[in-house]
Amino acid sequence: MNRETIILGGGLAGLAAGRALTQAGRGVQVLEGADAVGGLARTVARDGFRFDLGGHRFFTHDARVEGFVRELLGDELVTVPRASRIYLRGKWIEYPLRPLGALAGLGPRASAQILLGYARASLARRLRPAPLVSLEDWVVAHFGRPLFELYFRDYSEKVWGIGSRDISAEWMAQRVQGLSLGAAIRHAFLQRGTALPTLVDRFLYPRLGIGSIAERLRAAIERSSSIATGARVVRMRHDGRRIESVSVRRGDREHELRGEAILSTIPLTQIIQALSPHAPVEVRAAAARLRYRDLVIVAVMLRRERATDQTWIYFPGKDVPFGRLHEPTNWSAAMAPPGRTLLATERFCFRGDATWSASDAELIETTAGYLEKLGFIHRREVQDGMVVRIPAAYPLFEVGYRERSRILCDYLARFDNLQLAGRGGLFRYYNMDQAIASGLAAADALLAREGRTPAAVAAGRGR
Numbered sequence: 001m002n003r004e005t006i007i008l009g010g011g012l013a014g015l016a017a018g019r020a021l022t023q024a025g026r027g028v029q030v031l032e033g034a035d036a037v038g039g040l041a042r043t044v045a046r047d048g049f050r051f052d053l054g055g056h057r058f059f060t061h062d063a064r065v066e067g068f069v070r071e072l073l074g075d076e077l078v079t080v081p082r083a084s085r086i087y088l089r090g091k092w093i094e095y096p097l098r099p100l101g102a103l104a105g106l107g108p109r110a111s112a113q114i115l116l117g118y119a120r121a122s123l124a125r126r127l128r129p130a131p132l133v134s135l136e137d138w139v140v141a142h143f144g145r146p147l148f149e150l151y152f153r154d155y156s157e158k159v160w161g162i163g164s165r166d167i168s169a170e171w172m173a174q175r176v177q178g179l180s181l182g183a184a185i186r187h188a189f190l191q192r193g194t195a196l197p198t199l200v201d202r203f204l205y206p207r208l209g210i211g212s213i214a215e216r217l218r219a220a221i222e223r224s225s226s227i228a229t230g231a232r233v234v235r236m237r238h239d240g241r242r243i244e245s246v247s248v249r250r251g252d253r254e255h256e257l258r259g260e261a262i263l264s265t266i267p268l269t270q271i272i273q274a275l276s277p278h279a280p281v282e283v284r285a286a287a288a289r290l291r292y293r294d295l296v297i298v299a300v301m302l303r304r305e306r307a308t309d310q311t312w313i314y315f316p317g318k319d320v321p322f323g324r325l326h327e328p329t330n331w332s333a334a335m336a337p338p339g340r341t342l343l344a345t346e347r348f349c350f351r352g353d354a355t356w357s358a359s360d361a362e363l364i365e366t367t368a369g370y371l372e373k374l375g376f377i378h379r380r381e382v383q384d385g386m387v388v389r390i391p392a393a394y395p396l397f398e399v400g401y402r403e404r405s406r407i408l409c410d411y412l413a414r415f416d417n418l419q420l421a422g423r424g425g426l427f428r429y430y431n432m433d434q435a436i437a438s439g440l441a442a443a444d445a446l447l448a449r450e451g452r453t454p455a456a457v458a459a460g461r462g463r
């Protein structure tokens with residue numbers, strides 16, 4: 001059946017758009033390549049153990065998005081007190097930091113160097129302002145070189161897999177969780193930055209994992225419309241002004257669908273690759289130079305009640321293969337069977353590299369080994385392990401990415417019936433609330449084009 005709107009991608013952006021459109025009386029067909037909905041914000045379950053693909057806390061300043069999530073999950077939401085630590089050069093540092101805690105963790109010498117470096121950088125910025133192109137330029141100018149060398153250099157290179165001079169300074173402007181130590185130290189010592197979301201000490205969480213948001217959206221959409229999983233978009237035929245059809249592969253079969261409008265949340269570069277006829281050569285060249293960073297989650301299920309008392313623990317150094325871990329039972333006790341717990345670790349990588357290609361058994365074995373070395377577990381407590389590989393987890397903000405992504409978006413703007421949304425779809429470092437907001441905004445835009453604004457629909461004046 002041909003639906004009015006075809007939505008590419010069943011992550012939060014695509015599902016939020018689908019929910020808004022079906023509520024407004026429109027038919028949608030959601031096409032999701034994976035076997036389950038939720039995208040990056042899904043929860044994996046096995047034998048009573050549950051974990052997110054990296055612990056996902058929900059936090060927003062956007063009243064519409066907060067209302068949207070509360071309406072879906074009101075009875076299921078728990079409030080979680082945040083407790084995080086950073087493992088830096090063999091020391092544990094509490095986060096968010098208090099000045100005394102920071103002094104104790106980093107030591108008076110390192111703390112004094114950081115403050116001195118910060119003062120020098122502030123002065124230099126005032127006397128000799130220079131263009132800030134790379135992450136290194138930005139961090140050194142705003143925090144000073146000692147803090148850059150202590151934390152930012154290794155962690156950003158670990159997260160992104162490229163040198164900090166090749167990472168765009170603009171990334172810093174998009175509030176990155178991984179850079180929280182810098183914000184925390186500034187906050188701790190200088191009492192600035194209290195409004196940063198990274199410093200919020202309580203957050204909302206669905207009792208059975210973040211994937212509950214997508215599951216509820218799925219149920220709401222399926223009351224009147226349809227969602228296909230395991231349906232990978234492979235081609236989009238167009239006439240230069242409109243997308244005429246979308247082809248999906250399910251197993252070894254391909255289907256062609258037609259819709260009045262197409263709303264895409266799949267990676268921006270995939271849209272360009274899928275176009276038939278091909279996009280011009282300069283657009284394809286820009287797409288070839290826009291990359292995403294991939295992620296491997298390794299979860300270890302344990303025969304014990306708890307392993308830590310933390311929500312997240314960060315490992316910025318290159319001495320530990322994972323960048324972060326979380327213990328889902330500290331978010332909600334329902335994330336493991338009684339008397340059991342699990343730890344989920346995040347390894348940043350590129351598809352096809354040594355981490356991505358390592359066998360599950362090898363990844364579980366090395367992870368358990370590091371967890372034991374760090375003092376969290378004993379090997380004999382390991383009951384099971386699970387590995388999830390996630391392509392395109394992060395848009396990679398290399399120097400020059402903005403110009404390239406603009407070339408792609410400008411080109412795609414020619415298609416009257418194509419709307420872009422979402423984190424990979426717009427190549428933005430979105431959190432869940434922003435991904436949901438972008439899906440809702442894309443749905444608003446489609447409805448407004450037909451003269452059916454949400455307000456008009458609510459008032460019963462829709463078509």
Ligand SMILES: Cc1cc2nc3c(=O)[nH]c(=O)nc-3n(C[C@H](O)[C@H](O)[C@H](O)COP(=O)(O)OP(=O)(O)OC[C@H]3O[C@@H](n4cnc5c(N)ncnc54)[C@H](O)[C@@H]3O)c2cc1C
Nearest residue numbers: 009011012013033039040054056057233422423430431432
């Ligand atoms: C490790 C990690 C931790 C995070 N923690 C937080 C947090 O604590 N709080 C927070 O607010 N946000 C967090 N985020 C960000 C959050 O996950 C995203 O903002 C949000 O899930 C993005 O939703 P989306 O729909 O835009 O994109 P996605 O979730 O990427 O959805 C895109 C969907 O498109 C599908 N797709 C791709 N290609 C195709 C194709 N060819 N055909 C069909 N389907 C396709 C994908 O399978 C996917 O389901 C975190 C992200 C990561 C990676």
